[in-house]
Amino acid sequence: MGYALAGALLGAGREVTVWNRSPGKARGLLARGAREASSAEEAIEAGDLTIACLLDDASVRETLTPVLGKLAGETLVNLTSGSARQARELAGWLGRHGARLLAGGIMAGPPTVGTADATILYSGARDLFDRAAPALDPLGRPHWVGEDPGFAAMYDMAALSGMYGMGVGAEHAVALIRAEGGDVEAFKRDVLRPWMERMLPFTVDGADPGGPVPDESNPEMQATGLENMLATSKEAGVPDELAGHLHASLWGMRRATTAR
Ligand SMILES: NC(=O)c1ccc[n+]([C@@H]2O[C@H](COP(=O)([O-])OP(=O)(O)OC[C@H]3O[C@@H](n4cnc5c(N)ncnc54)[C@H](OP(=O)(O)O)[C@@H]3O)[C@@H](O)[C@H]2O)c1
Structure with missing residues (x-):
């Protein structure tokens, strides 16, 4: 899914830096102009907006724990599936470290990401959504479902x-x-x-x-x-x-x- 998301952003002409735990999976993206970061930290530092799409909540926590300092003052868009409670707790955890969460839920499979058939649900502060939506638009129709960070997962x-x-x-x-x-x-x-x-x-x-x-x-x-x-x-x-x-x-x- 991360590959499809990055591909959709590249397709829209965005500058994209990718990171994946196991390196070497982004070759096709690199050929299309993406940069590959050697660490999650480097990926966070590279852009204005960080999008995470990993297996589950535990993998997001594990990945972010050592690099939380880098997210202070930043917004994380988390497109990893999970429960509403996990999203609320993630928002609280990031908040305590000075970062804000725009929680997401992908209503599409990888082949439809970036097409008119994809909808991405978001929840969290409306101002965060309004600011991030233009950048996220190439992934699929952005649809905000409420201030509660758990709502995207719940929907x-x-x-x-x-x-x-x-x-x-x-x-x-x-x-x-x-x-x-x-x-x-x-x-x-x-x-x-x-x-x-x-x-x-x-x-x-x-x-x-x-x-x-x-x-x-x-x-x-x-x-x-x-x-x-x-x-x-x-x-x-x-x-x-x-x-x-x-x-x-x-x-x-x-x-x-x-x-x-
Ligand atoms: N595929 C779909 O149709 C679809 C649709 C909607 C939503 N989603 C959601 O999108 C998310 C990703 O799905 P996917 O299809 O990309 O799954 P996937 O093909 O199994 O990929 C999982 C990704 O998570 C990484 N990962 C797993 N454990 C990790 C850890 N402990 N630390 C760091 N990275 C870790 C993997 O890295 P490695 O390469 O190193 O293993 C891989 O990049 C999931 O939450 C899924 O529910 C998927």
Whole structure:
């Protein structure tokens, strides 16, 4: 990911200095005009803005601990994925050493970084975002989600949770078809994909566990439908774990029925 981020900045004509724990991975970037620093310290000193994108929060802490002095008075843009709490604690830790954090979450894979399909979430002080946004713009659409440094991670993880939920739902659907000897490819192409595409707006707009049930939807009918799905899954011998979301939805529907 670091390679893709640096590549997008170079593509926009920015001066880029890169550093990676294991040297020698930036050859393609060097050929495009990047400089390679021999240490994290040297990389921080080289530019106006430091962007970190490492494996996890622990690797960021480990890398920054010996060079914290160099970040005093500077802004760190951290695009490493982590939890909201980790981002808040990182902001506090940097703050105690005179540095400010603009926390980020990358809503894109490496091939889409720097394209119109990439969105980068940011959170932290609005003035930090406003100042850094023009420099960060080549990475993907910068989208600020609040002052709380934990919000970028929270939005990122919540959106991923939606994506993985969709993936598990699709896996469950395919497992049913396969278990009953159906044509998986035809099912995906002719039924599942068009159905999921059509249902996406309803799925997102109606997503509010415990929230109000729209008048036009009868929760009792929906609960019965979910029970039919669970029964079908059981009959086909498809593992219950994949249908876990159905149990959770059924619980919500039953509650809504009681509340009516
Ligand atoms: N790839 C994606 O699709 C994607 C999408 C969105 C967000 N992200 C996030 O972007 C971040 C980086 O992902 P990636 O795809 O680049 O992962 P990756 O290919 O596994 O690279 C991990 C990077 O972290 C470095 N690293 C690991 N442990 C370290 C340590 N203790 N000290 C210093 N450096 C360390 C590695 O350096 P070495 O080369 O020396 O091992 C490498 O540069 C992650 O937080 C990930 O969740 C990735």
